[in-house]
Amino acid sequence: MKLTIIGMDIAKQVFQLHALDPQSGQVERFKLKRAQVLEFFAKRAPSIVVMEACGSAHDWARRLQALGHEAKLISARSVRPFVLRNKTDAADARAICTAAQQPEARFVAVKSEAQQTVLAIHRVRAQLMKFRIMQTNALRGLLYEFGEVLPESYRAFSKAFPAALTRAAERLPAMLIDSLREQWARAQDTDREMAVLERRLANLFRHNPDCQKVADIPGVGLLTATATVAAIGDVRTFKSGREFAAWLGLVPRQSGTGGRVRQMGLSKRGDTYLRTLLMHGARSVIIQGKRSPWVDGLLKRRPFNVAVAAVANKLARTIWAVLARPDKYQASPRATA
Structure with a gap:
């Protein structure tokens, strides 16, 4: 019936x-x-x-x-x-x-409350990250107007800002210096709030075997592991690693007519946040990790960003394979990462 x-x-x-x-x-x-x-x-x-x-x-x-x-x-x-x-x-x-x-x-696939809880924490952290970037960009831009050039990364910025503010205080009005100092305090508060959320995710990570399996893959850390496992839920939702990569928008778009099919740029469908994490992981593998001959050959033939997308695609397929099988990740000499 x-x-x-x-x-x-x-x-x-x-x-x-x-x-x-x-x-x-x-x-x-x-x-x-x-x-x-x-x-x-x-x-x-x-x-x-x-x-x-x-x-x-x-x-x-x-x-x-x-x-x-x-x-x-x-x-x-x-x-x-x-x-x-x-x-x-x-x-x-x-x-x-x-x-x-x-x-x-x-x-x-219908997500459980536990999955949505993890993803909600990630969304809150991503929002705080945007706030922190906006706050530090504003400080960097304002001090640049007065001849103080500060680095872009948050870690380097946090080290250079006190000295720059001290130099600016010698020649700028106190009301501006106080305002800049208050803005920096708000940025630090945002950073501390992000650290609290990351500790909560780390606690979830320690009690989730799937997250720990995925984290063994080079290029996959705390954020990527917890977000990926929560987003996938039941790995049987996807028939293959390629289908999972396509779901994340890490495969080329296709445009064809008259029997001729053209491969274009990434489709960028699916979860933008998760795709961004995988792209960051792939970039770290290429820059800091031990590169395989496959990656070296890819970098010789294609631009850097194309190679990053290819490694991110392979990361997604590897994550699916690790979750779909009982065995743990084992790096091979010919592996990408």
């Missing part, structure tokens, strides 16, 4: 449902308030409930699974072509239902 497919357009207050019985072809439409959704599904026979992978979708999927339904999340990019004419909540729900029935439909 085929289950009824229900496309649900979620929102803050009003939810639109489009249900299709695959046996009879009967279509039902419902408009529910937020408080009525769980009560509606509790009384309904088990169904396949499909939602766009957007805000609060994972939470709703977990709640519906607890009620005995099969919850699926689909990318909004896959739904958009099926929204005909005007965009309304009812049209979105119908488009979700239609997109879920396509043979090439790709679904997003």
Whole structure:
């Protein structure tokens, strides 16, 4: 017996449902308030409930699974072509239902609360990092206007700033020096808050065997290991390492016509934050790690950034292989890193 497919357009207050019985072809439409959704599904026979992978979708999927339904999340990019004419909540729900029935439909794995907790900590840390960069850039720019040139990296900046501020205090008004000193104090507070979050991630790392397995790979550290394991969840979601790399946007885009296919730049689909971490890890492997003949040959044939993207792609494939198999990572003489 085929289950009824229900496309649900979620929102803050009003939810639109489009249900299709695959046996009879009967279509039902419902408009529910937020408080009525769980009560509606509790009384309904088990169904396949499909939602766009957007805000609060994972939470709703977990709640519906607890009620005995099969919850699926689909990318909004896959739904958009099926929204005909005007965009309304009812049209979105119908488009979700239609997109879920396509043979090439790709679904997003439902994340657990533990996974979302780790990813939320990463998002907060990334936001604090942006704040710190903005604060130090402002200080660097303001002091540059008065002839003081400071280095770019935060570590070097923190060492050079006190001396630069002392020199500036000899000839600039006290009210400006006090303002700059307060700005620097805010940047240091932000750095301390980031350190607290990193200690929390380190605690999670110590209690997660998968994170420790992944961290054995050169180029993968605390941040990359915890973020990757939390983002993947069930590694069986991906059939291969290449599919995982494609999910992260670390494979070339393709454009073809007339039987001719061109390889273009990186697709840059998927999680930007996780892709950035892998690119940083790949860059550290090339600059600081022991390079293999494959990497040396790649650097001779291609620009540096192309080589970084290739190593990041290989890092993603290696992470998938380590998580998909019981064995630990073992470096080989011909390995990339």
